[in-house]
Structures are given as structure tokens and as C-alpha cells.
Amino acid sequence: MAVRTIAPDIYSVGAVDWELRLFDALIGTPQGTSYNAFLVIGQEKTALIDTVEPRFEEDLLKNLMRIGISSLDYIVINHAEQDHSGTLPLLLEMFPGATAVTNEKCKDLLVHLLQVPEHRIKTVKDGETLDLGGKTLEFMITPWVHWPETMITFEREQGVLFSCDLFGSHLATSELFVRDFTDVIGPAKRYYAEIMMPFAASVRGAMEKIADRDVRVIAPSHGPFYDDPSLIMDAYAEWSSDRVKNLVLLPYVSMHGSTRKMVSVFTDALIEGGVEVRPFDLTSSDLGEIAMTAVDAATIVIAAPTVLFGPHPAAFHAAYVLSALRPKTRYVSIIGSYGWGGKTVQNLTDTLSHIGAELIDPVYIRGYPKSEDLTALRNLADTIVKKHEGVITRP
């Protein structure tokens, strides 16, 4: 990515990864991503804020050359994850006068993950500042806004918040600033769902911390930047709140059609009751879409047949991932079909219990659904309709 000016003497010097389709060997990135790094040039000192994924070190080095940087005073590391810190060892080698600046917990991780020599790291505390000459960097420690050591850096004079993973999106784009939020809200929500949702309380804490700062630009470490910070801050306020929507997330899998029939009847009953429903066939669905739906859904129902005495593995995987993401979902339930016996309901109940939602009695039947089974499914839908009346926020 070319060098771009964010504000006077504040540059974007990172890299765009147009081709990435799987991040952390874990989450889908259908629109690629970027590894954003920033150069802040003060009258006396120069600081690089974050680095890039090591595969893109050449892009970063070329950008520094283009600006004419022959020495660096500080390399601020907001987060020890390698896609932001991975080029630090090379930079410390190339710039022997540079000092890495981070917090105590991040230092510990940098020493262990990247074998950065301790004497090259200066630690800062929450609220501490670094004066570059006409540009003041303020460090705000924001634990668990992804990892335990995460922090964010605020440039006071121009009001630029280098928010690291907070407010990020996996989106490769040639746009520097978000111009049409409808293009970005999907990737930003997907990012929130997959990275931030397990830490919603910490996200709220970080947002409270920055609330009284005069933030004019938000520059996250992935995706485009915001010169209207309210766009992403309002979205985050909603996603991280405890408000839920009149929506059922229904991931399902079926081998021979019994569970599929149940899903169909149950879906219709929910729609008739005025509840929005999003069924996802787990054999062909993107887990990111499922996670995004979980951000708002008041209820999650997993639909699965029994395979080898437990849930179909695709359903177990979905239940496991959803429980790890800890959505604000209020109710969970299970529907599905078995042939002779097993522990599917117990297994899925245990897995989903980590969400901390109320379990509504499952409808787990033998074989193809009979009329009494369909009645039980309609009753389950009615129960959900009533439960939602008490918890949803009407627009």
C-alpha cells in the first residue's frame, strides 16, 4: 500500500493483503484485510505505531524509505499479536537507536512470542504520555480488547486514535477513510462478532475510557479509517450493549431429512409468530455469517441429528464456536432427531451452557417427525415468541 497522509505529519505506512481468505488459520476473510501501521513525526522524535504481518515487511520498509526515514526513535506496540508486532525484531535490528514502547504485559508477551531483547523495550502505564515535539502520544491500556495486553494510543493534537483491533474490519480497500459506511458495516460487524464479542464488557470499558477525548480520526489496525468516528462508535455501542433483537439464529444439519423437516416447520411457526429467523445449513454456511447473526439474536436454537451417540460434528462445532464467542443471546434450545439413543441433548446443553442463556426445553424426537412432534415444535416457537416479548427492544 502506498504512503497516505492521515493528518499533518501522521502517515499510514502499512500493507493491504488483498488475497487473504483465512485469518489466523481460523476465521474467514472473504474481503481480505490490511495490516495498518502509522508514522508520527514530531519536531524532535519520530514514532512508528504498530508494525505489519512479517510477510509484508517489505511494504512497510519501502513506505518508510519513501518518506525518507533513516532513523526511528520509538516503535509503539499496541498489541503483541504477530500481525501487528511481527516485524518488530527486524525493525529493531535495522534501527539500532529505536526503543519499543509498550505496557508491562505486552512486553512479557513480546519477549516470549518474538524473543525481543528486554533492554530494547520501554514500558508505559495507563495514561502515560510521550512527547514527540508538538505531537503527544497518550497510551490507554485496554486489557482484553482482544488479548490481555492490548492498549490503544491517542495522538492528542490532531485527535487521532490508533485503536488497534478495536473498531477494525477485515477489509482490503484502496480507500483511506470510510466514505460509504454501508460498504464497511458488514466487515466491521463480522470483525466485532469474531474478535470482540467475547470481550463485550472490555469493549464497553475501552469506549468509556475514550469518551471524553476529542477523537477526530479513528485509525484501527485492520481496514479503513474513520474521519467521522461516530459511525463505528455508534455501531459498537449497539453491538456491545445488552440489547437483543426479535431474532432466532438457527444453525442446522440433517443427513436424511428428519431434522430438516423440523427446521422447516419450526421456521414457519416462528415467522407466523412475528419472529425473524435465520436458518443456516451448516454443510454450506459461513461461520462468520452465523457469528454476525449471533451479535443480535435473542435466541439460538441448534438443530442436529445424533451421530455416533452425540451431535452431528458440524452442529457440535457450531455450538462450541458460538459458546466461545459468548453472544448476549438470552435463550437457547435444541431440536433434532435420533435413531436409537445417545447423548446429543446433554452434550449440546453442556456446550451451550457457557453462553449463560436460559435453556428452553428441547424438542428431540425419534426418527421422522410425527404430528405430535410438529405440535411440540410449534409450542417451542410459541414459547420463544412469548419470551421475546419480554426482552426485545422495539425500534
Ligand SMILES: Cc1cc2nc3c(=O)[nH]c(=O)nc-3n(C[C@H](O)[C@H](O)[C@H](O)COP(=O)(O)O)c2cc1C
Ligand atoms: C453415520 C450415522 C450415525 C448414526 N449414529 C446414531 C447414534 O449413535 N444414535 C442414534 O440414535 N442414531 C444414530 N443415527 C441415526 C440418526 O440419528 C437418525 O437416522 C436421525 O433420524 C437422522 O436425522 P436426519 O434425517 O435429520 O439426518 C446415525 C445415523 C448415521 C447416518
